[in-house]
Every structure is written in structure tokens, then in C-alpha cells.
Amino acid sequence: MIDEVVFVRHGRTKYNLARRLQGQIDIPLDAVGRWQADMMAYELAHRYYWAKAAALSRGVGSSSVGMGAGSGDDSSCYRDLPVHSRVLRIVSSDLMRARQTAEALGTLLHVGVEVDARLRERSFGSWEGMTREEIKAMDPDAYRSWKDHTGGERAYGVEDRGHVGSRGADAMRSLVRADDTGRPGTLIVVGHGSWIVATIATLLGLSGTEVSSIGAMRNCHWSRMRPVHGGEGRLDWTLEEFNHGPATTEDWENGPGYLRVPGAPLWVPLDTAAGAA
Template sequence: MIDEVVMLRHGRTQYNLEHRLQGQIDVPLDIVGQWQADQTGFALASRFYWAKVNHLAEHPELIAQPGFGAAERTDVRQWQQAPAASRRMAVVSSDLFRARQTAHAFADVLGLEVRVDARLRERSFGQWEGLTREEIKEQDAEAYASWKHHTGGETRYGVESRAQVGERGAAAVCDLIADPAINGEGAGRHDPVTLMLVGHGSWITATIANLLGLDPNGMNALGGLRNASWCRLKVRHTVNGQPVDTPYFELDEYNKTPAVADSADWENGPSDLRGAGMLDWRPVIW
């Protein structure tokens, strides 16, 4: 049974650096984004190391064994009997490449499979995809101002509304939680499962807002997410000991980054990754 959901945003891309709306345009991580994804991946792999123990316990053929003539074989029962093996993890990523890169930076360390699901795609920005805010403002200052103030003017350009994104995301999360192939119930299992979802900033914030019953257009409901940051929600399947048809969600962590983000320039990366002429990342100015 899935009792925890972690949502991880992808690392930085060139579009992020240039403040271009990516939406569902498929672009890769840049060198700093790969560094961010790796740093977060290492931190989360350390935190969730039990997922590797569980995976090896279920697939003992993957446990390294010494060659002929060794004094003894690796005892696979140590993995199978370890308390850490009692919990599983399922990793599901948006099908956009930047999210898949970020998912593999985490999952590959633990030996976990990455499933792909297009329902985790970023908010569609319609005709505005690929544009900067300056270009949008020049094109239609009224619609830009309405978007800025969360009054929906962007939808006239085919932009998916915040409410629509949140509904799409929440439906996907609830479907995945109920999916027997992911929660293990199809195989008759009832062990606890952490669901790791790797996706995009606007999708994550809108989805969490919907799951918590917040106004998707509320100006201060949830802040924006840094690249390669994560959020964590508890999933409640009972209330006062009684099962419920629809799970309840509690937000435990939001916009968390690894410790290195507090001591390094997280948005621009270390100096030895920055080639000549690379732009400096700047905060978004409306």
C-alpha cells in the first residue's frame, strides 16, 4: 500500500536559465541541471537506501558474488532478512526528457526501474511555450498582467489553467496509488510503498494544491519550486480507524534541496562547470 508520495522537480535546463516557458517542449538538462539532479539523486539515494536493500532482496540474482575459489559466497539472506527490505519504492517519471534524466540520476543509484507516464507532463503553455516573459508582455500586455495576477488571461492563448493542471495531476496521483501493478496488491502484497514522482514545477505545485484542497489561483498558497527540489506527502487511507474511498494527503516537506544547496550557488552551479560565456541565472522578475 502506498502511504507516502515524493514529488521531485527536474534539474535546470537552458530554457530555465533563459526564463523561457518550457511547458511541454522537450528539452534536456544543461550541465548545471545534471549536477543538480546528481546532487539531489545522491542525497535521496542515501536517505532512501532501504529501497536498494528491498530491490536486492527481491532479486538476489543481482547481488554480487565472488568468483570460483572464494572462501565463501555472499549470503543473500542478509538482504532478505534485513528490516529495510520490508518497504518498497516505485519510481514514475514524466515522459519529457529532462524529468527522465533527473529520475535516472536517483533511481539508477538504487537499481530501480523508472516507469514513464505522460500524465506527469508540465503544464501546457500553449502558444506561449518557448517565449520569455518580456516577449509575452510585448505580445499582449493585458493577458500578461492577468496571468501575473492569477486571473486567467493566459488561457486565451491555449495555456492550461492552474485548476486543470491540478485536476490532471491529482487524478494521475490517485490512479497510481490505486494501481495494483505499482502498489503491489496485484501480487497479493500489502507492504508499505513510497511512490516517487519525477516531474515539473508548475505540475507539482498545482497537483499538491489540488490534493490539499487549496485554491489553485491563490497567490500565496504555495511558493515556487527550485530546480531538483522535492516535496513529500503522507497518504492516509483511514480516518479514525475506518477506511476511506479517497485517500487524504498531508504535506510534510516542500521545496527541499540537498545540504549542498545551502553552501553552494545552487542555481548557477560550481565555477568549474561554467564555461566561457555561460549566462548567470537570475531570479524571475515579473
């Protein structure tokens, strides 16, 4: 029975750096995004190391090297440990940036990554690939309506935010209810910023105007919810963590200096970018 759901946003891409709406364009991680994914994976691997121990007890990813070479049985030391008291699943959006992020964690924990298209990012229609400045210049009224959450973006084929939240929440309920292991478990879903925020808001029962009060998700940060199983299949949800990330002294959005091309633009917050314009 899944009693913990962790939402992880993918790492940085070149579109994130350029502040272009990605939507469902299939963009891979850039060098900083891969670093972010690894830092996230190292951090969450501390928390969920029991999942790797459980995999090793089944011989998944086992090797005799350094564990009594020649015996061919390095899983024996795990067999009597209580590592099977919980189960862990990793499910990713089918878009490459999410799959690459999920694989960073799955590789460390020896847990396979499942793919689910229902976790895709919000579709931004004909705005995909554009910056906010380009959208505003093309249609300032639609841009203003989008920022005010009054629906002007729908004229350009942008997916309604309520629909994003509904399909995300439906996917979460389906994944949680489909668990038939009989053991408590953790579900880690790797997806996208707008999708995660809309899904969490819907699960919490927030109205459309209340969604913005939650805030945004940074790259390779996570949020954690508890599904509470009630009678007749009812699920209630509580939010226990939001937008948490690895502790690091590095510039998270731009990564360590050795991953930056000299003279390349740096990611800056929207309000800072607007002030510098």
C-alpha cells in the same frame, strides 16, 4: 499501501537558464541540471537506501566483484534483513528532463523508472519557448491577466491551472490506489514545477487564488505528502515537506564553477533580474 509520496522537480535545462517557458517542449538537462540531479539523488539515496538493499537481496544489479568474487551470490547477506518491510516506486513524466532526473536516483537505488504522461508539465500553448518579457511585449493585457490569475493566458492555448492540478491529483490518486503489494510504500514522482505546485494545491483542497501562497519549486528539490487512507477508498492528504533540497555550499542554480562556460550568463532570481533591467 502507499503512505508517502515524494514530488521531485527535474534539473536545470537551457530553457530554465534563459527563463523560457518550457511547458511540454521536450528539453534535456544541461550540465548543471545533471549535476543537480546527481546531488538530489545522492541526498535521497541516504534516506531511501533500504530500497537498494531490497533490490540487492533480489539479485537486481548484483555483482560478485568485491563481494566474494567467484561465489556468484552476493545477495545472500541481504536475505535475512528486514529490507522488504517497505516498497519503493519511481514514476516519471515522459518528458526527457524528468526522465533523466529520475534515472539519476533510480540508478543509485537499483529501482526501475516507470513513465507516465499524466505527470507532464502544464502546457503553455503558443507561449512555449518564449520569455516573460516577450510575452509581455506581445500582449501586455494577457500577460497581466496571467500573473493576476484571471485567465487571460487561455487565449493563447495555455492549459488552465485548475486543469493541471486536477489531472495531477487524479494521477496521484490512481497511482496510490493501484498499489497492491500489501506493504507500506513510498512513491517518488519526478515531474515539473508548475505541475507539482498545482497538484499539491489540488490535493490539499486549496482554491485557485490560494495556490500562489504555496510558493515555487526549485530545480531538483522535493516536496513530501502523506496520503491517509480512509473508509470507502477515501484519501486525505497532508503536506510534510515543501521545496527541500540537498545541503550544498555551491550556487545551486548555477552549479560549481567547473561546470560554467566562461562568460556565459548566470541564472538570477526574477526580482533580481527585473531590478537589473
